[in-house]
Amino acid sequence: MNLAELTMAEFEAGLARTRTAIVPFGSVEEHGLHLPLGTDTFQIVEVARRAALEVPVFVAPPLHYGYCRSTRDHPGTLSLSPETVRRVAFDVGESLYRHGVRGLILASGHAGGLHMSALEEAGERLVEAFAESEVAVVCEYRWAQEEGLAGVVETGDDGHAGEIETSRILALDRALVKGTSPEEYPRLPRPFVARHKRPCWPGGVWGDPGKATPEKGEVLFTRCVARMVALVREMEARIAPA
Ligand SMILES: [Zn+2]
Numbered sequence: 001m002n003l004a005e006l007t008m009a010e011f012e013a014g015l016a017r018t019r020t021a022i023v024p025f026g027s028v029e030e031h032g033l034h035l036p037l038g039t040d041t042f043q044i045v046e047v048a049r050r051a052a053l054e055v056p057v058f059v060a061p062p063l064h065y066g067y068c069r070s071t072r073d074h075p076g077t078l079s080l081s082p083e084t085v086r087r088v089a090f091d092v093g094e095s096l097y098r099h100g101v102r103g104l105i106l107a108s109g110h111a112g113g114l115h116m117s118a119l120e121e122a123g124e125r126l127v128e129a130f131a132e133s134e135v136a137v138v139c140e141y142r143w144a145q146e147e148g149l150a151g152v153v154e155t156g157d158d159g160h161a162g163e164i165e166t167s168r169i170l171a172l173d174r175a176l177v178k179g180t181s182p183e184e185y186p187r188l189p190r191p192f193v194a195r196h197k198r199p200c201w202p203g204g205v206w207g208d209p210g211k212a213t214p215e216k217g218e219v220l221f222t223r224c225v226a227r228m229v230a231l232v233r234e235m236e237a238r239i240a241p242a
Contacts, residue, residue: 021057068110111160
């Protein structure tokens with residue numbers, strides 16, 4: 001159930017079918033020369049949408065912004081602070097709880113480490129604040145990586161705007177993919193903190209988008225949707241009946 005399209009009455013009636021909500025988190029972030037800035041949001045919204053076709057679950061409107069660190073200097077990346085991500089996740093979770101939702105799935109299409117930490121911190125605070133709440137924090141992009149490495153993609157180290165994401169956006173809407181970008185891997189000077197990020201990976205790609213196909217993207221969507229459906233069912237089993 002797409003929460004934004006429900007009426008008040010439909011939302012209330014929906015609580016009899018499910019008390020679980022997926023809140024998708026994306027980003028506005030460069031994805032090479034060939035993928036749109038909304039790539040992370042598009043993927044997680046699609047996974048949540050398809051999951052909701054298979055199992056009763058509320059899908060809240062996505063947060064289109066996330067915390068982006070290593071891409072922050074690339075053109076078009078618009079970042080929140082981790083603090084803002086945490087507060088938005090907490091506030092949305094609190095509101096959903098107030099209205100009867102007990103299972104909350106914070107699902108991110110953006111995989112930044114500190115971005116995910118902010119969501120996990122929100123989850124910690126939510127379970128502490130609301131006695132009947134169950135919270136799951138998911139980096140859905142990691143699912144895609146795990147499934148990709150299980151015989152779907154050829155790139156061993158595929159991280160950003162590479163074979164996985166390009167394949168999934170091709171599967172979603174070929175018109176969103178504007179050609180391709182060269183294979184590239186970031187050269188971050190770890191353990192040093194790079195003051196200037198863009199020279200570390202000028203093309204903004206981590207992996208090889210040239211190996212992407214819509215067929216691979218569809219397989220990845222199917223597998224990740226199955227994982228999301230299983231998680232919703234697991235959540236419903238954990239939360240106390242109304
Ligand atoms: Zn991405």
